[in-house]
Amino acid sequence: MLRMRDVPGKLAAIPPTVVDFAIAAAVTWLSLSTAAGSYPPSGSRPFDALAVLLTSAIGVALVVRRVFPLAVMIACAVLVAVFEARGYWLSLNQLALQLAFFTVASRRGRAWTAAAAAVVYPELMYSNVHEWVGSLFNIYLGTAARVVAIGVIGDGARRLTESHALMADYSGQLQRKQRDREQRLVLFERIRIARELHDVTAHHLSVIAVQAGLARFVLETDPKTADQALRTISEVGSEGLAELRRLISLLRPDEDDNGAGADDRPAPGIGQLPVLVERVGLSGTPSRYTIAGRRRPLPAGIELCVYRVVQESLTNSLKHAPGSSVDVRLEYEPEHIRLTVADTGPNGVAAQRTEHPRSAVAQATEHTGSGMGLTGMRERAALYGGEISAGRKPDGGFEVTLILPIDAPEDEASDPRGEQEPALNH
Structure with a gap:
């Protein structure tokens, strides 16, 4: 009807x-x-x-x-x-x-x-x-009024039509802009997902490759070390799969509304850095992790950014400077958090080859990179208003420095020296 x-x-x-x-x-x-x-x-x-x-x-x-x-x-x-x-x-x-x-x-x-x-x-x-x-004047006036009225109404209709056309054109432009905005958001989301996948897979696969080379190298001469390397491969593989499942669960929220099979574990953060550094140390890369300043809670996004930068930096060290020692330092400043990841470079481990068989294996495990890791780190830092610098050190090696702005705590001014935590060496 x-x-x-x-x-x-x-x-x-x-x-x-x-x-x-x-x-x-x-x-x-x-x-x-x-x-x-x-x-x-x-x-x-x-x-x-x-x-x-x-x-x-x-x-x-x-x-x-x-x-x-x-x-x-x-x-x-x-x-x-x-x-x-x-x-x-x-x-x-x-x-x-x-x-x-x-x-x-x-x-x-x-x-x-x-x-x-x-x-x-x-x-x-x-x-x-x-x-x-009637009088001739009234006839003239009445006829003129009719003609003027028709002209005014017609002109109003014309302007109304033009206004509708302008509104339709404006609406079309808004729709096109909305479609472009949606396409850009989709593209940015794809880039973000690709960056997450790169960080997860590149690091875990690099550690697995190094540990596999180590296990093969010492399988007959040092079974205990080979067993530890295989355990590390198992742990790293499980962790990588868990992170991949977490990313996939974010991409398919509708399928996980009932909670079945969803991975609700939080994204990695600063609390997982010691495990990350320790695992790299087990791969034959001497590592050191220190924290300076007064520790305080940080937003999850900033913690994930710090974690991914450390992860990518350690991955690059495994790829391009296998066996070199790595120093990871996290400093809590009043208004910033500063992260420094530095390695000694391939030339810095020449004297260690005879003392550390793991370094020798790592040195023999060559990898090549696409160069997208640094770009991803810069994009992450810019997302939170931070800055990142990366380059070779004067004395050899490579250093990555990340500075992210954070809110200063109220009690920071009373104790500007903060606190120094002991270093974790592996």
Whole structure:
């Protein structure tokens, strides 16, 4: 059943040509039926075949009034002038002439509307002078008021149409911007996920590769060390799979609404750094982890950023400087947190090769990188308003420094020295 609120939408869906044809047919039928029913004394000639032809021609012209408003206006004015000059019913076709004038006012500018009014006004005046009763001044004024009213209404309709067109264009631009914004968000999300996957897989696979090489190297000579390396591979593999499951559960939240199979463990943070550094130490890379300053809770995003930077830096050390010693230092400053990860470089472990078989194995395990790790670290730091620098040290090796802004605690000012925690050596 058609509801009243659906009527405007249904009418708007009708093609304009169909509407114009219906209006032209209605105006023509109204004129012909009125002329056939009566004949006023203002007309000196009977309504003959020529009158029917002229009235019908005016109605046919109205069919294309929206497509050719000026041409239809001129055609209607000429036909009405001929109709009146022949002495037919003077006001019979005024409705069609005024409709043509309204179309010009609603589809052309005000200059064309004024020109059309100058044509319509004399023709209407000729008819009204012969048919209206009253003073000539009132007839002039009433006819002018009618012409002005039609022009004003048509001009208002034109401006309303232009406003609707502007609003539609503006709405289209907003929709395009919204689609572009959504596409950018999707792209950024893909980049973020790719970065997370890179950090997880690159680090864990690098540790697994190094530990596998170590186990193979000492399998016959040092079974205990080989067993420890295999245990480390198992732990690292399980941890990597857990992090991958956590990422996948974030990508598919709808499938995990019932809680089945979802990994709700929190993202890694600063608390997991000792385990991370210790595992790298077991891979044959001497490592040292120290914390300076007064420790305090940090947002989860900042902790994840610190963890990923340490993870990526250690991965790079395993890849590009296998066997070198690594120093990880985390400093809590009043308004910043500073992280430094430095290694001694390949040349810094030459003297250790005979003393540490793990270093020798790590040295023999060569890897190549894509260079995307540093880019990812810089993007992470910029996300939290921080800065990161990475480069070679003057005395050899490579150093990564991360500085992230944090809120200063209220009791920090009373003890600016903070506290120094003991270093963790592996």
